Amino acid sequence: VSIRILLVEDHTMVRQTLRRFLESQQDFQLVGETGDGIEVLDLVEKHRPHVVVLDLMLPGLHGVEVIRRLKQRCPRTQTLVLSMHLDHEYVARALTSGALGYVVKQASIDHLLTGVREVAAGRRYLSPPLSMEDVDLLISRGQDGSLDPYDTLTKREKEVLQLVAEGHTNAAVAARLGIGERTVETHRAHIMSKLGLNNHADLVRFALECNLLPRRPPAPDGSSGAKGSDGSPPGSGRAERGRSPHRDDPGPRGTGPV
Amino acid sequence: MACPSADAGREDALDHDAILKRIHAVERGLAATPASQSDRSRRRSAAKVIPQAAPGVDLPALLAELQRIRSEVERGRQESEADGRALDDLRESAGRWRSVIENPHDFVVVIDREGRYLFVNHTATGIRMEDLIGTATIYDYAAAEFHAEIGRALAKVFEDGKPAAWESFSPQVDAWFSCVASPIQDAEQVVAATVLARDVSKRVRMELDLRDSEERFRQLAEHIEDVFYLLDVDSRRALYVSPTFSDLYGLPMSHIYMNPMSWLDAVHPEDREVQQERFRELFAACVGAAEAYRFGEPHEYRVLRPDGSLRWVRARNFPVQGPVGRIERIAGIVTDITGLREANQRLAEAEAKYRLLVEKLPVISYIGRLDEPRTTLYVSPQIESKLGYTQAEWTADPGLWIERIHPDDRDRVCDEKQRLRESGKPTRTLYRLIARDGTLISCRDEAVLVHDEAGRQWVEGVIVDVSEAQEARALSAHLVAVQESERRRIARELHDDLGQMLTGLNFVLQMVAETDGQARGSVAEARGLVGELMNRVRELSHELRPSMLDDFGLLPTLNSMFARYTKQTQVQVHFEHRGIDARLAPEVETTAYRVLQEALTNVARHAQVREVRVQLWSDGAMLHLQIHDAGPGFDVASTLGNGSGSGLLGMRERVSLLDGEMTLQSDAEGTRITVHLPLQRKLGATAPESAA
Numbered sequence: 001v002s003i004r005i006l007l008v009e010d011h012t013m014v015r016q017t018l019r020r021f022l023e024s025q026q027d028f029q030l031v032g033e034t035g036d037g038i039e040v041l042d043l044v045e046k047h048r049p050h051v052v053v054l055d056l057m058l059p060g061l062h063g064v065e066v067i068r069r070l071k072q073r074c075p076r077t078q079t080l081v082l083s084m085h086l087d088h089e090y091v092a093r094a095l096t097s098g099a100l101g102y103v104v105k106q107a108s109i110d111h112l113l114t115g116v117r118e119v120a121a122g123r124r125y126l127s128p129p130l131s132m133e134d135v136d137l138l139i140s141r142g143q144d145g146s147l148d149p150y151d152t153l154t155k156r157e158k159e160v161l162q163l164v165a166e167g168h169t170n171a172a173v174a175a176r177l178g179i180g181e182r183t184v185e186t187h188r189a190h191i192m193s194k195l196g197l198n199n200h201a202d203l204v205r206f207a208l209e210c211n212l213l214p215r216r217p218p219a220p221d222g223s224s225g226a227k228g229s230d231g232s233p234p235g236s237g238r239a240e241r242g243r244s245p246h247r248d249d250p251g252p253r254g255t256g257p258v
Numbered sequence: 259m260a261c262p263s264a265d266a267g268r269e270d271a272l273d274h275d276a277i278l279k280r281i282h283a284v285e286r287g288l289a290a291t292p293a294s295q296s297d298r299s300r301r302r303s304a305a306k307v308i309p310q311a312a313p314g315v316d317l318p319a320l321l322a323e324l325q326r327i328r329s330e331v332e333r334g335r336q337e338s339e340a341d342g343r344a345l346d347d348l349r350e351s352a353g354r355w356r357s358v359i360e361n362p363h364d365f366v367v368v369i370d371r372e373g374r375y376l377f378v379n380h381t382a383t384g385i386r387m388e389d390l391i392g393t394a395t396i397y398d399y400a401a402a403e404f405h406a407e408i409g410r411a412l413a414k415v416f417e418d419g420k421p422a423a424w425e426s427f428s429p430q431v432d433a434w435f436s437c438v439a440s441p442i443q444d445a446e447q448v449v450a451a452t453v454l455a456r457d458v459s460k461r462v463r464m465e466l467d468l469r470d471s472e473e474r475f476r477q478l479a480e481h482i483e484d485v486f487y488l489l490d491v492d493s494r495r496a497l498y499v500s501p502t503f504s505d506l507y508g509l510p511m512s513h514i515y516m517n518p519m520s521w522l523d524a525v526h527p528e529d530r531e532v533q534q535e536r537f538r539e540l541f542a543a544c545v546g547a548a549e550a551y552r553f554g555e556p557h558e559y560r561v562l563r564p565d566g567s568l569r570w571v572r573a574r575n576f577p578v579q580g581p582v583g584r585i586e587r588i589a590g591i592v593t594d595i596t597g598l599r600e601a602n603q604r605l606a607e608a609e610a611k612y613r614l615l616v617e618k619l620p621v622i623s624y625i626g627r628l629d630e631p632r633t634t635l636y637v638s639p640q641i642e643s644k645l646g647y648t649q650a651e652w653t654a655d656p657g658l659w660i661e662r663i664h665p666d667d668r669d670r671v672c673d674e675k676q677r678l679r680e681s682g683k684p685t686r687t688l689y690r691l692i693a694r695d696g697t698l699i700s701c702r703d704e705a706v707l708v709h710d711e712a713g714r715q716w717v718e719g720v721i722v723d724v725s726e727a728q729e730a731r732a733l734s735a736h737l738v739a740v741q742e743s744e745r746r747r748i749a750r751e752l753h754d755d756l757g758q759m760l761t762g763l764n765f766v767l768q769m770v771a772e773t774d775g776q777a778r779g780s781v782a783e784a785r786g787l788v789g790e791l792m793n794r795v796r797e798l799s800h801e802l803r804p805s806m807l808d809d810f811g812l813l814p815t816l817n818s819m820f821a822r823y824t825k826q827t828q829v830q831v832h833f834e835h836r837g838i839d840a841r842l843a844p845e846v847e848t849t850a851y852r853v854l855q856e857a858l859t860n861v862a863r864h865a866q867v868r869e870v871r872v873q874l875w876s877d878g879a880m881l882h883l884q885i886h887d888a889g890p891g892f893d894v895a896s897t898l899g900n901g902s903g904s905g906l907l908g909m910r911e912r913v914s915l916l917d918g919e920m921t922l923q924s925d926a927e928g929t930r931i932t933v934h935l936p937l938q939r940k941l942g943a944t945a946p947e948s949a950a
Binding site for chain 2: 018087193
């Protein structure tokens with residue numbers, strides 16, 4: 001049983017060379033070839049190849065998009081990418097879009113042939129120097145960048161934010177921190193633009209969301225401490241962090257008596 | 259009315275004391291004399307005394323005392339009944355006492371130990387009897403500052419049994435009273451006191467006024483700095499020159515008395531001739547010979563003092579006429595106006611500078627109100643040359659500004675102004691104004707919010723014509739865009755064309771090796787070279803512009819870039835991001851990428867750190883980028899100033915082309931570059947919502 005192959009490569013010279021290699025293999029059967037991304041889907045539906053050997057840089061439709069559509073339309077056809085790109089980002093994109101293997105063009109032709117056979121057998125294949133671990137790491141990292149807007153502020157900006165949100169005037173903040181009032185103004189402006197805030201109300205809301213301020217005044221009987229310990233207030237979505245620009249400040253800010 | 263006891267005031271307390279004695283005597287007399295002549299007055303007295311006396315405990319005691327005195331008098335009368343003269347005396351005294359009691363000017367008051375009113379003969383206008391008797395004290399009707407004095411006086415009366423006098427002011431009556439208090443004694447102690455109070459407001463006020471005017475005169479005399487003088491017309495001599503002359507002119511007083519013209523020596527040479535002529539005219543005018551001189555008109559000149567210092571003075575002369583109307587003397591006053599002139603000069607200079615700034619710079623300044631009613635208080639005259647409207651036209655119609663904004667920009671500008679009102683943050687808005695002749699003018703409007711004492715909001719701002727700058731900017735943006743697209747094209751060609759050819763070559767070589775076993779060694783060598791060439795081409799292409807930026811966008815490109823960076827420099831990149839999963843406008847992605855590229859290069863080159871923190875986040879309106887390293891930092895101003903920061907300048911240029919902002923901080927915490935890029939272009943962009 002020979003492996004039915006569709007060759008997709010826009011560079012004619014490269015395609016011809018590749019064809020000769022592929023045709024020289026006993027177990028391979030080249031069912032078609034094209035240099036155009038849009039044509040690929042029609043050819044696949046027509047020839048039902050086992051494997052599509054695909055260059056990522058194609059006129060008409062980008063290789064990654066071709067893979068995605070192939071996966072939808074003909075899920076049984078496997079894709080082996082053959083690309084100049086060494087970046088793991090490309091590899092990760094190709095694999096998450098539905099490709100099963102990735103061979104870099106500077107690798108030896110043997111790797112391409114192995115790749116075709118592996119992919120045809122339903123196994124993942126990456127040619128050297130690609131590393132499966134690196135690619136997996138990249139894929140698993142996903143899109144969550146874990147940035148906390150609060151952490152984009154400088155130490156001083158955090159101090160100013162805290163005091164301003166607590167309702168102190170610029171003059172009071174300046175006096176407290178031993179800096180000029182104009183400097184406080186500047187810090188405020190930076191805070192506002194970094195956090196995308198428009199006015200003081202936004203700023204206070206942000207401080208509340210970050211648990212910089214107590215959500216409600218501490219209960220006089222001291223029971224607020226117990227309340228705070230069983231989790232963050234509803235709707236906050238974050239654990240109480242006890243964030244304070246003053247490092248030596250003990251305990252969470254939201255609950256203790258201020 | 260001739261009042262026999264009118265002089266029984268405080269001036270003669272003893273006299274008043276005598277009157278009081280007579281009161282007792284009269285009581286006796288009245289009781290002892292059933293004569294019809296006294297009947298009416300007795301009834302009247304009783305009608306007055308008894309109902310008006312306080313219902314307190316003191317009254318029965320007082321009446322009992324009076325009764326007791328009466329009986330004693332009765333006994334005494336029996337003892338000396340033959341003495342008719344005594345009776346006459348008593349009758350006379352009764353008349354005097356009555357006149358005291360009934361005197362409408364003086365108040366006769368009986369008070370107890372606490373100062374409570376027990377009896378008053380009459381009250382002042384506006385004060386009812388019942389407000390006093392039994393309810394008020396004498397203190398209540400005296401200003402607080404006199405209470406102590408009254409207390410001392412009453413103590414003297416009640417404790418020592420001696421009369422006492424004081425003067426006090428009553429705010430209720432608005433009058434000054436001279437008061438004399440005398441004891442009314444029981445057998446052992448003083449039970450009450452009579453107080454005779456006389457209104458002395460007129461005298462006291464005259465005294466006070468006199469004191470005030472003396473004080474004013476004294477201050478004037480001691481503090482005046484001007485020079486006064488009095489000249490005699492006939493002798494042309496100085497009759498009086500105030501001592502300040504010597505200070506102002508720097509000449510001894512003897513000079514001016516010996517030679518009244520000597521002051522001219524101190525006049526600045528350039529002014530001397532004129533002043534000499536004026537002085538001559540002054541005397542001529544006194545004898546009617548010169549009409550040119552105007553008395554009272556100030557003339558200013560410079561005084562050059564012997565110590566070399568210069569003063570500006572202002573002199574005025576006034577005629578003093580003698581009994582027959584002839585001008586006999588000249589009174590003059592010289593004021594040092596140096597400070598005034600200097601201040602004026604500075605003010606004029608400042609004003610000129612200000613005016614130059616406001617009215618000559620190619621900038622339209624304005625002051626207006628945003629809250630209703632919208633008004634334009636001021637607009638500088640440049641409005642006319644720029645927009646073709648006069649200052650008056652512009653200020654008369656506050657709606658004109660909105661009207662002349664390009665319709666596409668109008669909503670956005672209104673939004674901005676609204677934001678200014680709400681947040682108070684200075685705004686910088688780019689928009690287009692349509693001049694009267696239809697010319698489109700690109701403007702940069704920078705406005706700040708100010709509050710006046712009344713709490714009203716005012717907007718002060720400048721409108722700068724940035725049409726030229728806009729063109730330069732457009733050119734610059736074009737150049738940047740051209741550069742990017744060139745790079746993109748070359749990178750692509752390198753990667754695709756050259757790369758593909760090398761790929762082909764690579765495969766061909768492999769084919770050769772398979773078919774020709776002998777060439778295998780050389781082919782392997784050639785393949786090695788081809789592989790190296792492919793790497794070079796790939797790197798070159800990537801350096802010019804990573805294809806990934808176009809293919810996948812910012813986030814993957816940055817990830818890849820950081821990996822390369824760490825590999826090349828050993829500097830770890832701690833990357834955090836949020837809200838940038840979607841593709842952004844290509845120019846935003848490119849700018850962010852280029853800024854980051856430059857910043858990381860700087861970190862590797864200068865910061866001497868093993869780690870750099872990169873934060874990239876978006877709030878939907880802006881893309882924010884922050885690069886922070888904990889390195890030793892550098893002097894931002896000098897680096898930017900001396901040209902070594904050309905990379906930084908390039909970053910700033912790129913950022914500003916997108917209307918973004920870049921700040922650079924370098925301090926003990928390290929170096930921090932923060933970039934804010936609007937995700938949508940402002941100029942010409944349609945605002946998402948209308949402010950109206």
